[in-house]
Amino acid sequence: MVEIVRIPALSDNYIWLVHDAASGETMVVDPAEAEPVLAEAEARGWRITQIWNTHWHPDHTGGNAAIKAATGCRVTAPAAEAAKIPTLDRAVAEGDRVSLGAIEAVVMEVPAHTAGHIAYHLPSEELIFVGDTLFAMGCGRLFEGDAAQMHGNLQRLAALPPETAVYCAHEYTLANGRFALTVEPNNAALRERMAAVEAARAAGEATVPTTIALERATNPFMRASSAEELAQRRQAKDIFRG
Incomplete structure (x- = not known):
């Protein structure tokens, strides 16, 4: 089981902070900004190891650089939008798998809002991060x-x-x-x-x-x-x- 914390940001964004107690890993989905994410993780004693981006828009990637600089985490983002996400470490596309500890997510390509938009489906946890x-x-x-x-x-x-x-x-x-x-x-x-x-x-x-x-x-x-x-x-x- 993962623990998921909702972090309000900007005017109406939600950033998702996802913690896997078994591995000690913590992941951030679509950080609009860094400060509230880093503060929440610190308050909980969680170490951020990954960022997962669903698409390139600044209100989903604006915190990438500062969080990466502060934690050394790795950034996973859509391959089709790699040129627009300079902090990217791993580019993923349809059917690729990414992991938080032993928990696996399957990448789904869902273009329309942006040309390379993806979602992360975690079947074992019965949840999906769909971005916009x-x-x-x-x-x-x-x-x-x-x-x-x-x-x-x-x-x-x-x-x-x-x-x-x-x-x-x-x-x-x-x-x-x-x-x-x-x-x-x-x-x-x-x-x-x-x-x-x-x-x-x-x-x-x-x-x-x-x-x-x-x-x-x-x-x-x-x-x-x-x-x-x-x-x-x-x-x-x-x-x-x-």
């Missing part, structure tokens, strides 16, 4: 890819075991849910989830991780029947101000 591909009731903007890619990504993620915990990188759930209700206003599971989300946010609580089962039931992008339908929903979400 899948959000609670949402998906990433199509900056460097297209709707067909994102539709394929989400259908592939939907095929994971329903109990799989999904660790995304932003607290977008409230806005995503408000948009989702415009798409499926009669979705009872969605309405129930939104009530819980509104209560959590009002109390200052985080709403992620989510699960594949929850997203299957309430995420309008994962529930899109085609790439064309996803494209329409993504375009509508991009201008949504609800």
Whole structure:
């Protein structure tokens, strides 16, 4: 079992600090900045040995250099974006395996938000780090890819075991849910989830991780029947101000 700590950063980012007690290794997923990560690890007596990046955007890699300088950790990141991640030590692609102690993650290529975006699936832990591909009731903007890619990504993620915990990188759930209700206003599971989300946010609580089962039931992008339908929903979400 790994221990995972959520570290808020910037305006709405989450950095994930992941500790394997058996090996003593600690890994950071998508460090937007270094200071809160180093402080959290020090407070817990954890030694950071690795960084795993899902994509090149600065709000996911901005802490790489300082954390690496402070700890000597190794950085794993997508091979397709190696030129944009100068701190990279190991470039990985579809099907590659990375390890935290004895715990193994399988790399999944999920391009669309960025051209080389990847996710890290840890089957033994029943969890996945998805960066900005899948959000609670949402998906990433199509900056460097297209709707067909994102539709394929989400259908592939939907095929994971329903109990799989999904660790995304932003607290977008409230806005995503408000948009989702415009798409499926009669979705009872969605309405129930939104009530819980509104209560959590009002109390200052985080709403992620989510699960594949929850997203299957309430995420309008994962529930899109085609790439064309996803494209329409993504375009509508991009201008949504609800």
